Amino acid sequence: MTERNREALVNRQHAVVAVLATWLVVTSPWVAMLAKVPKNAGFLDYAHIVAGILAMLVGTSYTIMCVRDGGWRICFPWAAGNGGAVGRDLAGLLLGRMPSAEGGGLFAMIEGLLLVALLAAAVSGAAWVLNQGTDLAMAWRDYHVLAARTFTGLLVLHVLAVASHLLDFVR
DSSP, X not given: OOHXXXXXXXXXXXXXXXXXHHHHHHHGGGOOOSSSOOTTOOHHHXXXXXXXXXXXXXHHHHHHHHHGGGTHHHHOTTTTTOHHHHHHHHHHHHTTOOOOSSSSSHHHHHHHHHHHHHHHHHHHHHHHHXXXXXXXXXXXXXXXXXXXXXXXXXXXXXXXXXXXXHHHHHO
């Protein structure tokens, strides 16, 4: 696969994950599942499960594409021994400087954590559905809700970071 084709694939995966994740987050307040899919489950309940499975599959593939060939060093700077870049970005924020979008600093760390939270929400959601009707279902639901809320918070930070860079670029 050429670099150009790889980049096009990653961009398409990002778009699909973004649409699915946004839909899942926005519609989640209307999903009415606890220990199992209810007998009177509606469109949003089943659509949430299907969209979640699709997000898990595409999100896993997207994560693999992001971390391969050394990409993990950018997404997880602390794991690559580059925690200093994150520290410099945080210190710069306190001084009113915009963190760099490149080089594995704060914004890259947010993106890496966002990928982890996406996968945690997807896997815990799948485990919840697979264990429906059992004692484990409610525990998996709790994990799923925590992962989904973490994902949502990181998604907001990611959108703010992208918006700040776009605003800076326009100036």
